[in-house]
Amino acid sequence: MGKQDLLDLLREYRNASEEFQATSYWKAYEKEILKIVSKIDFNYLRSGRYPRLASFGFADGIYSRRYTPWKKAVLKIFRIKEPQVTPYYLTPEDMQEMAFHHCQLVGRLNDAKSLEDISVSTFGSPGGVFTVNNNQYTVSFLNYYLRYCFAHRHIKFTGKEVIVEIGSGSGYQVEILKKLYPEITIICFDLPAQIYLCERYLSEALGNDEVVKTNVTLEWRDLSLLEKGKVYCFGCWQVPLLNELEFDVFWNAASFGEMEPDVVNNYLGYVKNRAKWIYLLQKRHGQKTTGRVHVKQPITLAHYRAMLNGYRLIEEQSAFSSINKMRGDYFEGIWRREYV
Numbered sequence: 001m002g003k004q005d006l007l008d009l010l011r012e013y014r015n016a017s018e019e020f021q022a023t024s025y026w027k028a029y030e031k032e033i034l035k036i037v038s039k040i041d042f043n044y045l046r047s048g049r050y051p052r053l054a055s056f057g058f059a060d061g062i063y064s065r066r067y068t069p070w071k072k073a074v075l076k077i078f079r080i081k082e083p084q085v086t087p088y089y090l091t092p093e094d095m096q097e098m099a100f101h102h103c104q105l106v107g108r109l110n111d112a113k114s115l116e117d118i119s120v121s122t123f124g125s126p127g128g129v130f131t132v133n134n135n136q137y138t139v140s141f142l143n144y145y146l147r148y149c150f151a152h153r154h155i156k157f158t159g160k161e162v163i164v165e166i167g168s169g170s171g172y173q174v175e176i177l178k179k180l181y182p183e184i185t186i187i188c189f190d191l192p193a194q195i196y197l198c199e200r201y202l203s204e205a206l207g208n209d210e211v212v213k214t215n216v217t218l219e220w221r222d223l224s225l226l227e228k229g230k231v232y233c234f235g236c237w238q239v240p241l242l243n244e245l246e247f248d249v250f251w252n253a254a255s256f257g258e259m260e261p262d263v264v265n266n267y268l269g270y271v272k273n274r275a276k277w278i279y280l281l282q283k284r285h286g287q288k289t290t291g292r293v294h295v296k297q298p299i300t301l302a303h304y305r306a307m308l309n310g311y312r313l314i315e316e317q318s319a320f321s322s323i324n325k326m327r328g329d330y331f332e333g334i335w336r337r338e339y340v
């Protein structure tokens with residue numbers, strides 16, 4: 001898995017048709033992300049050295065304050081150390097313990113697999129790792145556990161499911177699901193640089209043999225070689241391979257909302273009627289339409305409801321991380337196919 005694999009992915013992506021290309025929101029990040037990825041030191045993937053990668057999930061640090069160059073200079077010149085001010089004398093350790101405790105309770109309420117059985121990978125030097133009963137966690141790991149708990153309330157995972165995720169980002173959701181259910185099958189799709197990092201991370205977090213990477217799947221013209229119980233990584237232009245597959249769950253978190261409606265409709269065309277369940281975590285009123293990074297047409301919850309004809313929205317709720325309500329008015333929702 002090396003630079004040549006990234007170049008191969010980029011070549012195939014550039015030859016793919018328009019509906020599989022990044023739209024305005026992610027085009028704005030494209031050059032910057034590629035520059036980072038082409039020179040990345042994987043040992044520091046999650047250390048905070050590459051803050052831009054937080055835009056698709058590699059966000060593990062405790063503090064992510066960004067200062068303007070001016071403010072940095074002033075702090076340096078006058079040797080000002082900013083006091084860390086939190087209400088109720090809270091320390092990061094308090095927040096981590098409360099977040100863990102909260103997730104434990106949510107897990108129990110939803111009859112979910114226990115958080116205490118799993119541990120986060122420390123590959124890439126993540127910030128904010130803490131230990132409970134000899135297992136390691138990050139707040140970010142807990143956040144993805146909560147998403148699983150909400151989905152599990154309805155889906156009742158057994159571990160035999162086939163899950164498809166478009167826009168997997170860092171792969172943190174996959175890490176949670178696969179660690180809780182070692183026999184589950186997960187098929188991930190994303191833009192080239194993102195899937196390249198995701199597969200590298202997951203190979204380290206889950207073990208190399210568990211992950212079938214794009215240097216194998218890039219040439220696939222169908223899914224006949226798919227074996228149950230593994231994680232598969234694909235470029236997003238390979239989504240049409242799903243044409244042959246019936247699967248249990250389709251998963252999309254904070255990704256459709258950053259595309260344009262026609263692109264989402266195209267992806268959903270390969271998902272609808274093939275997936276029994278659909279999990280979405282998106283902005284209730286859509287992404288912003290101004291600024292450097294923006295969408296042209298926001299997609300709201302009402303749009304998803306209309307797009308998912310043939311499915312019934314079983315439950316939707318405001319989305320929470322393990323320490324706060326997600327900023328940006330996100331909802332998470334579960335849809336079930338109307339016919340079995």
Ligand SMILES: C[S@@+](CC[C@H](N)C(=O)[O-])C[C@H]1O[C@@H](n2cnc3c(N)ncnc32)[C@H](O)[C@@H]1O
Pocket residue numbers: 020021022023026055056057166167168169170189190191194236252253254255256258259263
């Ligand atoms: C905000 S990140 C979310 C990542 C992950 N789902 C999570 O919750 O952490 C959005 C993801 O959508 C992916 N994405 C954006 N546009 C896409 C497109 N046109 N096709 C496929 N994936 C896309 C990005 O590459 C990125 O991984």
